[in-house]
Amino acid sequence: MPSNNDIPYLNRGGSGANLSASIDRRIDGRIRDLGPSMLVQVMAVHAGEASITGTVDVQPMVHQQDALGRAYPRQMIHNVPYLRIQGGTSALIIDPKPGDIGFIIISGRDHTHAVTTREPAPPASFRQFSMEDCVYVGGFLNNGPDQFIQATDSGWRIVTPGTVSIEAGKVTANCDIETSGDVKAGGISLKQHTHGGVQSGGSRTSPPS
Incomplete structure (x- = not known):
């Protein structure tokens, strides 16, 4: 008769129900080990100016809970790369601000080397699905903006309380331009x-040609 040590661990107990429960517990444990993507709030921004995308420090907004339902805040995550809408050397630069709410996406492996070198690289460790290996995408649930570019059914609308500055070699507009x-x-x-040198009288100048 085989000893208990000779029986595979999952088969001990002698019933299919125990085997199924053991498998379920192992699967559930592995799922819990995966770093969850979740809502976060931006606490600090380390902007890289126009030349390079920066990073943010974020605070996860969904707490952990113990078996009794007691909530425990998660630790802040530092130096998280954030999304910039960019193709080649063209970009729309709208850096995050403290207080923004966004989402983190977790990498499957330690992406430290790839983030540092900005080149394909092997994992920096055997770490998997860790919240330390994430990127930030914003923004969600934020308040209405004071300045914006909006696409409407009648065209594009640009609103700003400040100044619109265009730095270009030449601006060409194939349209009528009106201003108050x-x-x-x-x-x-x-x-x-x-105009100087104009003789008084009732005549008008001709339209420009």
Whole structure:
């Protein structure tokens, strides 16, 4: 008669129900080991200016719980790369701000080397599905913006309380341009400029040609 040590661990107990329960517990344990993607709040931003994408420090917003249902806040995650909408050398730069709410996506392996070198690299350790290996995507559940670019049924709408600055070699517009303000070219006002050497009379100048 075989000893208890000769019986495979999952078969001890002698019933299919025990075997199924043991397998379920092992699967459940492995799932719990996976780092969950979750909502986070940005606590600090380490922006990389226009030349390179920066990182954020984020605080997970979903607490852990023990068997009695007691909540335990998770630790802050530091130096998390954030998403920038970019293709080649063209980008839309809107860096996160402290207080933003976004989402972290967990990598399956330790991506430290790839993040540091920005090149394909082997895993830095045997760590798997760790919350330390994540990227930040924002934003969700945030308040309404003060400045924005909006696509509407009638066209594009640009709103800002500040100044719109365009730095380009040349701007070409194949459309009518209307403004309630003034237009200046070379420091000369379209509304306020005057012409010298004009003889008084009732005539009008011809339209520009």
